[in-house]
Amino acid sequence: MKRSQFIRNSLLATGAVVTGGTLAANAEGSQKPENKPFNLNYGPHQGQFENHAGKNILDQIQFAYDQGFRSIEDNGFSRRPIDEQEKIGSLLAKLGMTMGVFVLDKGGNGANTLAAGKPEHVDIFLKGCRQAVELAKRSGGKFTTVVPGDFARNLPLDIQTAHVIEALRRGAEILEPHGITMVLEPLSDTPDLFLRTSTQTYLICKGVDSPSCKILYDVYHMQRNEGDIIANIDRCWDEIAYFQVGDNPGRREPTTGEINYKNVFRHIYNKGYRGVMGMEHGKSTPGKEGELRLLAAYREVDNFLG
Template sequence: MNRGSFLKNSALAAGAVLTGNAVLGSTATSCNNDNNLATAAAGKTFNLNYAPHDGMFKNSAGADFLDQIKFMYDQGFRSIEDNGMAGRTAAEQEKIGSLLSKLGMQMGVFVVDKGGNGANTLAAGKQEYIDIFLKGCRQAVEVSKRCGGKLATVVPGDFQRNLPLDIQNANVITALRKGAEILEPHGIVMVLEPLSDTPDLYLRTSAQTYMICKGVNSPSCKILYDMYHMAKNEGNLINNIKLTWDEIGYFQIGDNPGRNEPTTGEVNYKNIFKFLHEKGYKGVLGMEHGNSRPGKEGEQRVIQAYRESDNFIG
């Protein structure tokens, strides 16, 4: 999966692509309208709570993540996400948490360290793998205290193909229940993320993840609905969100193909954002994607794309 490398290279919790004319229009009038929209909205908050990540605005704000967070705030963003938070020093975590608190910003997801992967898949039911996962959950409690984050991403790992699928399901549910017992007293929610990176991954669809969450039966076990991965694995995004709504704890964004900002692929994010707003979603939406263009120009295009896609009221 190599999620950390992706974020470096491209860069709840508490709570789509634009139409063809906006994306493909090449007239000076349409381009000027888009630029005027972004300029007029600069600094204003959005209708939904989008969360950039470390590196997304490094050309505009510098390499220091704290400076990037201040830049994000100035552009109207009110949350961040940081998959690699658990790998930062305690001092870094505390500085980030302090700055977010000062600015009134939220912390989105961070990844539970070794929270299930191909090397220690929870589907296997092996105690040594469960112990690694639970150690990550206990670490997540300490990370949460320092940075203020209450959402922790968990990926159960790969299929254990020598076991019947229902046995694998039972093994995953059993392990996640143990993790929820650690996290629930602290108000931390592990969000399970179905992925598209490889067919070996155990967790692949929203319906499967919904079933697992129902089996765990804890407020500390919900779905991370990454719309990039689900566009690849199952499509029919709005309908599948409706079907699994009561177990969704977090959303992530990325257009497909390319895994870049909205307006660069085929997903109608403007319609999806409108749907989520009408459903009353108040949580964070992580911007877990790259920038389609390099440098400061590309970073401004990311901001502009969110202004365009967030412009669904009226």
């Protein structure tokens, strides 16, 4: 028996054993031959299906494809050996799948903040941009995540903003000829981070004024930092190039928290977005049962047409 068929049979059997009621029906239904691609292009991360597919990233990609997913995300792609990067890119191309974001290597963090305006910090960032060009060639990906780092609290906020815009313009000059977009991600992890809201990021993207500098709108982080999700998506729409998903509280799969993802996804779909929706979150339940719950949750919230 081929490995892919074994996995499908195993998944069906597991669903019959560990789930019950509506969840069982949804999970099992998502494994039948009509398990077609989703309405939106959700991108799983490594590890989200390892209990069914095994530890190998290539097997996980194949498994995700078999469940209807047509993209992946790989934040740590830059740290993989080159031969593994090439194998991932080849498999994605073979399956017709898309590589979502990978994080720009040292693109900005607490120790390397673009807000400070220090040349050595900018040099590190630009080195990451040049590396991203090579990573994109191997993966077929066109998006790289950039976080400008922490506040430089000894400087006025407007000066920090100007420093960030200036550095990002230089990065865009490297990426733009290759059709690569750095997507700026406002985060909620710590109040020390310079980039906090979608509207602040919108202002910066307008200042950079490049198709290679846009917004990564992570619904989880923005629910925590600003709320008013649909209205803020509309306000920033022309600078948003990428979305990520996670429910709040807990940063787990949709249906586990307070965000009405069916409405959010319907709104994004109706506005015409067909890019990757990165599944940057954990699971509410461990093991194979948790993976079935994740699949069922996405089938539920993706059922927004009609």
